[in-house]
Amino acid sequence: MTTLTARWVVVDIEGTLTPTSQVHVVLYDYARPRLGPWITEHPTDPIVVDAVAQIKTLGGLGADAGTDEVVAVLHRWMAEDKKIAPLKTLQGLIWERGYADGDLVTEFFPDVVPALRAWHDKGVDLAVFSSGSVAGQVASFSRSTDGDVTGLFMAHFDTVNAGPKRAAPSYQAIAAALGAGEIVFFSDVPAELDAAAEAGWRTVGLARPGEPFGDADFGPHLAIRSFADVSVELA
Ligand SMILES: CSCCC(=O)C(=O)COP(=O)(O)O
Ligand SMILES: [Mg+2]
Numbered sequence: 504m505t506t507l508t509a510r511w512v513v514v515d516i517e518g519t520l521t522p523t524s525q526v527h528v529v530l531y532d533y534a535r536p537r538l539g540p541w542i543t544e545h546p547t548d549p550i551v552v553d554a555v556a557q558i559k560t561l562g563g564l565g566a567d568a569g570t571d572e573v574v575a576v577l578h579r580w581m582a583e584d585k586k587i588a589p590l591k592t593l594q595g596l597i598w599e600r601g602y603a604d605g606d607l608v609t610e611f612f613p614d615v616v617p618a619l620r621a622w623h624d625k626g627v628d629l630a631v632f633s634s635g636s637v638a639g640q641v642a643s644f645s646r647s648t649d650g651d652v653t654g655l656f657m658a659h660f661d662t663v664n665a666g667p668k669r670a671a672p673s674y675q676a677i678a679a680a681l682g683a684g685e686i687v688f689f690s691d692v693p694a695e696l697d698a699a700a701e702a703g704w705r706t707v708g709l710a711r712p713g714e715p716f717g718d719a720d721f722g723p724h725l726a727i728r729s730f731a732d733v734s735v736e737l738a
Contacts, residue, residue, distance in 0.1 A: 505725060507705060508738040510684025512622055513660075513677065515668075516633040516640065518691030518716060519709045520615050526635070529610075530643075531581055533601050534594045539574040541597055550596070554589035561587060586634035588662050595636030602642040609647035612711065616649040618730035623655050626737040630658040632677060632688070634668060637661050669694045674702035685738045689730075691716040696724045707733060 517526040545551040559568050562576035580590050601607040623629055631640050637659040644653045658681060665680075666673030669692075678686060688699040689707045691714060696706040700723070708721035710728055727733050 504732060504734055505727070506734045506736060507687055507707070508685065508736050509627055509687040509705065510738050511628050511630060511681050511686045512619075512735055513630045513632050513686055513688045513699075513704075514619075515688075515690035515692070515695065515709075516631065516635055516643070518711065518714050519689055520611050521609060522612065523715055525610055527584065529607070530594070530598055533607060534597045535578065535581065537597045538577050538593055539570055541593060542570050542573065550592060554592045557589040561589070586662065586668075591634055591636045591639070591662065595639030595642070598639045599642040602646045605646070607643075607646065609643045611647055611649055612729070614730040616647075616652060618733075619652070619655055622735040625735070627735050628657045628681075629655050630660065630677070630681065631656055632660040632665060632668065632673075634662055637664065668692070669698050671698045671701035674699045674704055678702060678704070687735060691719075693719055693721055693724065696721070700724065 514520055517523055542551060542555060555573055558573050558576055559566060562573070564572055564576065577590055577593070580587055598607060619629060633640055635643070640659050640661070641653060644656065645651050660677050662668065665677050674688070685705065687705040687707060688696065689709060690696055691709040691711065693708060693716070696708055700706050706724040708719070708724045708726040709716070710719060710721060710726045711717050712728060
């Protein structure tokens, strides 16, 4: 067991807190058939209108493109697992409704919530940095196999309010928002850990067996197989 000291623990979601299949199968399958209807049913919602305009620009569509063409772009991005902000925004709105309606339940790895609770109880503050939108993050923590865990987290960051996950300035922006103190970042993606380390953060890689990055080379980053392999004490 490795012991770290920190003021903040910041966690990634997919592959770190939840199996990748929770996002790529459960959540993506839920969102896919609902994207078109959501756009059609929310023609005046400024968040949807803005997202659709961005999708048309980024997807190379004309301003007069129809919903079917927009949805085709979204399906292509999902097939390629592109973490593009307007796609994540629409997915987040659909998942928010899905959790509220009782259709969705988040399945965390079994080591996650006990470890986060233990660190939280020691006074370490917890935050999230995920490509999933803040709305989607909060909704997914509200209904899980471990109950409602939203109260564990003090702050949420995504690619809209922080920036891309593989770029050091995003981590500098989060550090500025969180204030002073040592930060440890947990992620399964080495390129994300590289960016966080460049911003001066301590980094921990999740090499979870059976996950896409289970056999990855984590280089200079501390690598663990489960949250049970590490303890975090308040700095
Ligand atoms: C309900 S949040 C879903 C997470 C998500 O959409 C996603 O793309 C996960 O990306 P991460 O940066 O957490 O690996
Ligand atoms: Mg991840």
